[in-house]
Amino acid sequence: MKHVLKITVEFGDCDPSGIVFHPNFFSWFDAASLHFFRDSGIPSWRETLLTHGILGTPIVSTRCDFRAPARYGDQIEVHTCVSEWRERRFTQHHQIVKGDTLIAEAFHVRVFAGPHPDDPERIRAVPIPAAFREMCDRKYPPQQQASG
């Protein structure tokens, strides 16, 4: 019941110690977050900008534990769900696994954001559209998680 994104760890994802350079985990979490919304049926941000004044879900904060290394050639998966919805922010829970091994686990707080009405250069959090939340919850039921 979680969203699953499959990834092959490539040679260039790894550093001189032979394991994944950890910033790449955040690239994969970010990809998983976006695919989660797309696969829930929420239109692209290009469309929601016109329909809802929403241009994306920028990250506000993260907590992440790195449990085990991954190496090139490894087939890994990012498992994603929402662990909490609030009025203007939500928490996505990501687990990267390799078979039965937990590689990394993160809680990302994000907002739905749109252009600031007073200054198009800035953005601001907007209330999360109920319809979007329902689409996500139907496809990937939220799961409370002990968050560390």
Place this chain on the structure above:
Amino acid sequence: MKHVLKITVEFGDCDPSGIVFHPNFFSWFDAASLHFFRDSGIPSWRETLLTHGILGTPIVSTRCDFRAPARYGDQIEVHTCVSEWRERRFTQHHQIVKGDTLIAEAFHVRVFAGPHPDDPERIRAVPIPAAFREMCDRKYPPQQQASG
């Protein structure tokens, strides 16, 4: 009294929303962590592997808040200190600033690690050498931080 690493944000560091793609912040924190040790006088990991059985300081966990965006052309700085030493782990505190603006702030827990005696493919945390800790503390006095 903190370690300072200067960085220019490049075009390719930014994503289609025009701001730094956040995984790059973790690359910069990682570079700052390594420069912190080198600039404290600790030899390269190539040497410490031979002298102390230490091959680096892998990350165990992170907490990071993203406060304000950075854009290409921005001159930013990573300010780094140690906020806590324990027997086998330590916390580095990083702040990325642009002038007076705080862009991002992170607490990274790391260990000093070496090859596992039973399996050269694995690594394990080792006690932090007192001499290394003293070298760091002399150059960059540790600073307790409210860690969120």
Place this chain on the structure above:
Amino acid sequence: MKHVLKITVEFGDCDPSGIVFHPNFFSWFDAASLHFFRDSGIPSWRETLLTHGILGTPIVSTRCDFRAPARYGDQIEVHTCVSEWRERRFTQHHQIVKGDTLIAEAFHVRVFAGPHPDDPERIRAVPIPAAFREMCDRKYPPQQQASG
């Protein structure tokens, strides 16, 4: 008859102009090159280092044309074959396509390399093992290409 690697272009692969930041194409070519050998049946470089003194196929030179942009969400493919084998070097031909559209095309000259006998820090090109070449040719027949 070419090797095909499927890739989804992610948000973070793109730059502020909204299209793929071109260095990422080289990461994908590199992944395709490695998968080409693995899928031809050639063992991992970890094994060939022991059996053949070969640690990989470092790149010597490239020529690449960028024909059309790719954007996030695009499903692209890297099509790879060998366009020329010589005694100590070979040329891999890569095409990145999106449906019928050619996005980028590259010719990469690479060598099979191993540790230098006089200095383990350096590497040197070694003759390409006939068995390796045959494995590749059987799976992905070489195709002469007008190379620009």
Place this chain on the structure above:
Amino acid sequence: MKHVLKITVEFGDCDPSGIVFHPNFFSWFDAASLHFFRDSGIPSWRETLLTHGILGTPIVSTRCDFRAPARYGDQIEVHTCVSEWRERRFTQHHQIVKGDTLIAEAFHVRVFAGPHPDDPERIRAVPIPAAFREMCDRKYPPQQQASG
């Protein structure tokens, strides 16, 4: 008389073979290309979009030779000049050096591009403004290069 961009090779720029993962060279060439124009006095692309309908200088093709490896901790420089101006395209010549050692050398063909008048999603090459060319030539005289 060439533009010089100084770079420190970081741990995360390198791959499991311990040397720079070659796609990173293209990120550094790209940064050098942009700094070349800024340091010649050409305004940011945000401004030139309004004044000249120019949004940047996308790459059309590259040829690159990789001569020697670079490792983390290395201080390297990207030396950049223009080797040829044509009406709608130009060639930038980049050399990455470490002390007296040539690490990599590239010729990048680029265009000055702006939005296509018929379709804002597309771009097209525009004639290179004479004033821009003069600004570059005054600061960094073009140098003909044997291009391989």
